[in-house]
Amino acid sequence: MPHKHFDERLADLERRLLAMSHKVESIVRDSVAMAMGKGDSTIDEIYAADDAIDEEEVGIEESVIELLALHQPMASDLRLLVTMLKVNTDLERIGDHAVNIAEAAIRLSESTDRPPRPPELDEMSRIARQMLRGSLDAMVHRSDEEAAAVMAEDDRVDGLHESVFRVMLTHMLEGSLTACLQVILISRNIERIADLATNISEDVIFMVRGETVRHGAGVEPEPEAG
Amino acid sequence: MASGDTVHQVGEGLDTALETRALSVFYGAAQAVKEISLTIPRNRVVAFIGPSGCGKSTFLRCFNRMNDLIPVARIEGDVMFQGANLYAPDVDAVEVRRRIGMVFQKPNPFPKSIYDNIAFGLKVNGFQGDMAEQVERSLRSAALWDEVKDRLQESALGLSGGQQQRLCIARALAVEPEILLMDEPASALDPIATGKIEDLIGDLKKDYTIVIVTHNMQQAARVSDYTAFLYLGELIEYGDTERLFTNPTEERTEQYITGRFG
Numbered sequence: 001m002p003h004k005h006f007d008e009r010l011a012d013l014e015r016r017l018l019a020m021s022h023k024v025e026s027i028v029r030d031s032v033a034m035a036m037g038k039g040d041s042t043i044d045e046i047y048a049a050d051d052a053i054d055e056e057e058v059g060i061e062e063s064v065i066e067l068l069a070l071h072q073p074m075a076s077d078l079r080l081l082v083t084m085l086k087v088n089t090d091l092e093r094i095g096d097h098a099v100n101i102a103e104a105a106i107r108l109s110e111s112t113d114r115p116p117r118p119p120e121l122d123e124m125s126r127i128a129r130q131m132l133r134g135s136l137d138a139m140v141h142r143s144d145e146e147a148a149a150v151m152a153e154d155d156r157v158d159g160l161h162e163s164v165f166r167v168m169l170t171h172m173l174e175g176s177l178t179a180c181l182q183v184i185l186i187s188r189n190i191e192r193i194a195d196l197a198t199n200i201s202e203d204v205i206f207m208v209r210g211e212t213v214r215h216g217a218g219v220e221p222e223p224e225a226g
Numbered sequence: 227m228a229s230g231d232t233v234h235q236v237g238e239g240l241d242t243a244l245e246t247r248a249l250s251v252f253y254g255a256a257q258a259v260k261e262i263s264l265t266i267p268r269n270r271v272v273a274f275i276g277p278s279g280c281g282k283s284t285f286l287r288c289f290n291r292m293n294d295l296i297p298v299a300r301i302e303g304d305v306m307f308q309g310a311n312l313y314a315p316d317v318d319a320v321e322v323r324r325r326i327g328m329v330f331q332k333p334n335p336f337p338k339s340i341y342d343n344i345a346f347g348l349k350v351n352g353f354q355g356d357m358a359e360q361v362e363r364s365l366r367s368a369a370l371w372d373e374v375k376d377r378l379q380e381s382a383l384g385l386s387g388g389q390q391q392r393l394c395i396a397r398a399l400a401v402e403p404e405i406l407l408m409d410e411p412a413s414a415l416d417p418i419a420t421g422k423i424e425d426l427i428g429d430l431k432k433d434y435t436i437v438i439v440t441h442n443m444q445q446a447a448r449v450s451d452y453t454a455f456l457y458l459g460e461l462i463e464y465g466d467t468e469r470l471f472t473n474p475t476e477e478r479t480e481q482y483i484t485g486r487f488g
Contacts, residue, residue, distance in 0.1 A: 006485075072444055074471045074483045210473025 006071050010080065013063055014140065017084055017091070020056045021136045023049060024091045025129050027098040028193060032125035035105035035186045036117050046102040050095045057092035061085065076207075083207040087139065090196045090203075094132065097189040097196075104182045104189070113176035118167055118183065120160045124190045127157050131197035138201060144208040147201035157194035161187050234464045236452040237267030243405055243435035244289060249303035251284050251293060258284045260459040261303065266405075271427055271436045273450035273467065275443055277487065281459040282439045286407050289437060290326040291319040307405075324351060327398035331410040333390035335382035335397075340365075340374050343382045343393055344400045351401050360400060367433075368396035369426050388419025395426065399434075406430065408438040412445065424449050443483055447471045455479045 027049045033039030034046070064085045067073065073081055108114075131150050138146035164187040168180040205213045233245065244266040251259040259281045266272050274282040284293065291312060293299040305312040312322055335343050344361040353360065361378070365371040370392040374385070382393055391411060398406060408427075412420040427436055427449045440446050446453055447467060454464040455476070463476040474480045481487045 074443065074447070075474050075480050077484045078472060210469075 006067070006073070006077075009063070009067055010077070013060065013067070013081075013084055016056065016060055016063075017087060018136060018140065020053060020060065020088070020091050021132065023053055023056070024094050024098070025132055027053065027095055028101075028125065028129055028132070028190075031098040031102040031105065032121060032186070032190065034102050035108065036122060037109070041102075043102050043106055046099055050099050053092060053095040057088055060088045064088070079207045079210060083139065083203045086203045087136075087200050090200050094193050094196050097193050100189045101186050104185045108179055108182040108186070111179040111182065113179050116171075118164050118187075120164045120167075121183075121187060121190065124157050124160045124164075124187065124194070127153055127160075128190050128194040128197060131157075131194055132200070135197045135200035135204060138204045139207070142208055144205045147204040147208070150201040151198050154194050154198045157191055161191040232263060234264040234454075234461060236265065236272075236465060237270055240267035240270065242266065243268040243307075244437075245306040246285075246288070247304040247306065249285070249288060249305060250301070251281070251288060252300040252302075253296070254298045258459050259288070262456075262461045263303075264454065264461060264464055266435060266437055267452070268435050269431055269433075270451040271431050271438065271449055273446035273453045274437070274439045274456060275441075275446050275453060275482075276456035276462075277482065278441075280456040282456045283409055285456065286409055286437060286439050287328075289405070289407055290323045290328055292323075292328065294319055324401050325403050326405040326407060327401065327403035328407040328409065329391070329394050329398055329411050332414050333387055333394050335385070335390050335393050337381065337383055339379045340382045340385070340393060341378040344397055347397055347401050353401075364396040364400040365393075367399045367430070368392045369422065369429070370396055386419065388415050388422060391415060391419070391423060392426065395423075395430075399430075403434070405435045405437065408436065410439055410441060413441060420445070443471070455482060457482070 027046060030039055030041040030049075031046055034041055034043075064081050068081055071077075131153050134146060134150040134153075138144070138150060165184055168184050168187075172180045199214075202212075202214045205211075233247065242265045245264070247263050248261045249259060249263070250257060250261050262285060274286060276282050284299075287293045288301060288305055289312075293301060301313060307322075307326070310317065336346060338346065341361055344364050345357055348357060348360060362371060362375075365374060370389060373389060374393075382390065385393060391414075395406075395411075412423045415423065424445065427438065430436060431451075438446070438450065450467045452465065453467045453470045455462045455470070455474075455478075457478055463470060463474060463479040465475070470479065471483060474483065478487075
């Protein structure tokens with residue numbers, strides 16, 4: 001049975017997950033800065049940061065599996081560990097999207113035709129990182145309300161992505177195909193990052209309430225009984 | 227959730243095998259079970275969990291009047307079984323125990339042959355049918371037949387602990403009860419024997435209603451359809467096992483099953 005040791009391990013895992021999320025947030029910021037022709041990160045630095053995130057993901061997963069096997073937790077402990085496992089995977093994927101953005105940024109910088117870099121990308125990146133931070137904060141605070149607030153932001157990112165897509169289509173008609181494709185790819189990857197932050201928020205709601213809100217099922221808090 | 231007037235029901239739409247109404251048990255002045263009202267659905271497995279001394283075994287023993295055997299024990303309230311109160315004055319406790327069988331923590335085979343362990347209860351109950359056939363059927367139901375069919379005349383005491391426990395289950399099944407009560411049936415067994423008992427419980431619920439008391443919460447989670455959490459003689463929470471172990475409603479249940487009690 002738990003439990004001093006178990007509680008310490010849980011708290012430690014949560015700290016590691018938070019530290020990983022900070023790394024993920026940085027890599028997203030740096031890769032989008034590359035895409036916007038700003039910042040001073042190199043692609044090698046992005047790769048190295050992603051490798052570190054991958055390594056941390058494996059370590060956290062091993063720790064979660066070990067705790068599940070050794071302590072067979074139940075109720076809120078079980079939900080917390082399962083949520084950590086999923087958040088861990090989502091964070092690692094966000095790192096991959098950041099790499100995609102950085103690689104597209106390199107191709108964009110090497111491209112001969114240069115479409116304007118739409119300012120929406122900066123805004124999307126800002127909101128997506130805010131969502132990521134908010135979703136992890138919601139986990140730490142055990143707050144389904146904070147998680148629901150994060151999810152509500154996803155529509156803004158989707159809207160901005162659509163706007164980028166339309167603008168790029170117009171440019172493509174003017175002939176700058178390759179570069180525009182890179183911009184669309186960058187936008188698409190940021191949009192996916194926001195989706196993953198939404199997933200994390202959904203998992204936090206599961207953790208808090210014990211009910212699934214994925215695939216559009218009841219995000220609103222339950223009405224108070226009586 | 228609190229004990230008292232409300233009857234705590236689970237398994238909507240299922241027939242009820244047993245129902246307690248404001249059931250209390252006293253040992254002298256001490257109240258071990260406090261006005262518990264709940265239903266046990268037919269052909270389902272219900273687990274009682276709770277810390278030592280919470281009243282779960284005492285509560286279980288009310289279902290076949292085993293507490294009658296304890297001189298200082300006193301029962302208040304009703305246990306309804308097929309429309310009648312088990313504690314009505316005209317009810318024969320021995321007949322109750324035939325229809326509601328019990329398996330205990332430690333296997334307690336008679337110091338007789340494997341065959342006679344099963345046949346004994348049948349003879350006592352005046353069984354008129356084919357004895358050998360009934361012995362085989364009982365042993366098959368308890369998933370023990372293949373292991374003992376060639377040594378039926380050997381002493382039951384030569385069986386392993388897990389086999390002895392399944393023999394006791396076969397003995398309980400031989401008299402064709404409707405309900406099987408199990409008080410920590412696997413706590414004295416190794417993991418393999420425990421696994422066999424747990425598998426057996428899953429098989430038996432097709433034909434029987436099973437109520438099990440266990441200290442092992444993982445076991446309760448694995449074998450039961452519904453779980454009741456008792457604490458200090460009160461029913462704290464009763465519901466679907468899956469929900470109770472993943473998302474309990476009551477704070478005390480949460481604390482108990484996550485090991486943060488007290």
